[in-house]
Amino acid sequence: MSHLSILIILLTNWNTEINSSTYIDSINQKVELKKEVYFILNTKCNFCHAQKKNRVIFTLDNMNSFSTSIEQQVFINKKMPKGRINKLNKAEEEKLNTWINSLNNP
Secondary structure, three states: OOHHHHHHHHHHHHHHHHHHHHHHHHHHHHHHHHHHHHHHHHHHHHHHHOOOOOOOOOOOOOHHHHHHHHHHHHHHOOOOOOOOOOOOOHHHHHHHHHHHHHHHOO
16 A cells, blocks of 8 residues: 555545534534423423413423424514513523524524
8 A cells, every 4th residue: 555545545644534523513502402492491481381271381302393484473573571570681682592503504
């Protein structure tokens, strides 16, 4: 095996390891973002939704499927969350928006 072949193999494996690491970091960031958004949904939305009949309770398992509805109600219609106590602060709005965008642009 020539030196060039060995160098190509080493560079290929090195690049794969970097790409794998970057991919894993990206997945970890998305998992962390989802947990943070779930905390927002749970504290700002779920306690009120639990009091109303036929309202969705957001979970880690179902929240992605409601992202379009959440975007519509929070950012477009500006109907949710209701009440002054539940109002989202700027950081929470940005976190929700980042999460929704991450789902729309994987």
